Amino acid sequence: MITIAVDAMGGDNAPRPEVEGAIAAARELGVRILLVGLSPELKKELAKHSHRGLPIEIVPASEVITMDDSPSQAFRKKKDSSAHVAAKLVRGGQADAFISAGNTGAVMAVARFGLGLLPSVERPALAAPFPTSVGGTAVLLDVGANVDSKPAHLVQFAVMGEIYYRAIFGTRRPKVALLSIGEEESKGNELTREAFARLKLSPLNFTGNVEGRDIFNGSVDVIVCDGFIGNIALKISEGVAAHIAGMLKQALQSTLSSQVGYVLSRKAFKSFRKKIDYSEYGGAPLLGVKGVAIIGHGSSNALAIRNAVRVATELVRGGVNEKIEQEISALPVPVEA
């Protein structure tokens, strides 16, 4: 039975959604759950729900990383945090994967250095799913695991993103693109031009450059960029959505008759913001580490936690790490200029 360690203390509302989501996952997905965190709290929370006969166990951790902790400090000093213990369970083989809705920077550090990288992977990448206008999903990576990436790193991100996409969304030959500032091969910066040349030589279904506005139009499946760019792209998307919501709210509340319109559009907005919030996709995997690590949004609800467990399970079942190792090793070695 696949075993998933759930950092039960990570999210903004922990441990409530973590425990609820874990119970739903154990019931519906046929997986074993290790709930990691402060034992008394977890026992109390578990007692509120019926979970008889379900494969759920508590694994104690004495510390909690908060959203205000500095990621590097938390990683170095809170060695018995629920995130650290969850990662140790994966490293020690007691769990196949761990999920956390905690402090993204700290959880990335715990996953990267606690689990270590796959032998052929030079840098990990955080892969964020986005909804597209045509009802599908596009995955943007890296959204912040690294900065100052080299062309070879972007090629590795492309391979990892493509394998993840196949495993989760079932597309046989996902379309892979580079995020740039024009479609032509000559457009972009030093990094993307060199990465373009290498991606052309790769066995991937590489379709060339896409621009920022194309992330959402469904024309491609996997979009690759440096983590500095990807993180800004993600945050700007959230910012624009919040900004539009605020402006519309104002506009729609201005007259009595428009209140009806407001209620309707508020619903449409909520659904959009739910979609853009990657916890609805079960969180973003940190690809390239030994074992599977899924990082959810801090505001993850029980459904998001359950979905994160589902994604983790599918990545384990799909043998994603074996494929990453195999396909990166098989990449053509570029001739250095």
Place this chain on the structure above:
Amino acid sequence: MITIAVDAMGGDNAPRPEVEGAIAAARELGVRILLVGLSPELKKELAKHSHRGLPIEIVPASEVITMDDSPSQAFRKKKDSSAHVAAKLVRGGQADAFISAGNTGAVMAVARFGLGLLPSVERPALAAPFPTSVGGTAVLLDVGANVDSKPAHLVQFAVMGEIYYRAIFGTRRPKVALLSIGEEESKGNELTREAFARLKLSPLNFTGNVEGRDIFNGSVDVIVCDGFIGNIALKISEGVAAHIAGMLKQALQSTLSSQVGYVLSRKAFKSFRKKIDYSEYGGAPLLGVKGVAIIGHGSSNALAIRNAVRVATELVRGGVNEKIEQEISALPVPVEA
């Protein structure tokens, strides 16, 4: 009298909005207009409007750059294009500034190489105004004039953006920030960390890093980044806005009662998209060139053209280039490591 050359053939609907906007500008702003383009078309278009006694003249140009032209090809081969001729009028002193709603890449090349850079400026920057949630404006630069900027370039962009902001929005000490992936000085990539250190030493009102979501919240006035990042930020904003509009339209058209809501929200959306479309701000100046060059959106209407003339006039009146030259020359010279 300040003289503005208007590339009358540049925009998607040229020369109609260009001619209408130029007439409005000559009437309302007390400036002289040189309408540059194919004489027969411009005479025909002018004849449709009353413009008696207004200081408007046609300056012939035999070629037109289209939106499909490659910017570098158009710049090198169409030497008698309306954009080239408009820039030549500035270079030759017959005009103080030129505006164009044409092919952005081609117009940037014409402005940069046709006008040349100010002596102390190493690279120009395209400065795009954005609406903020609190009803103000933030300026993001560079949004695509350069890629692979060095820290010293970002500092120059900050100085130029701040001077432009003061001239157009009247703020005495605009807040200047770096676009990065975390607020702390240590967050970011090699480029932003070094630029941060230099901006702290500058006389600017530098407030530190902002993240992507903060562009719209009104916390800062001038936001500096490399042109690769800025271009992607701009395009993603447009993409998210279009995406949300599409999803809301769908949601609001689903029931009869929601049609009222749709009509109302469509109006709110139109106003938002007008705001985010920088032609409503009169276009984006290419800062750092000798003379003033304003680049409007291809879809610019007559009001946008008129506003571009207004912005050009204010930049000329404000002596922006003299200030840029003076303040960049006075920057502290960093000690190289």
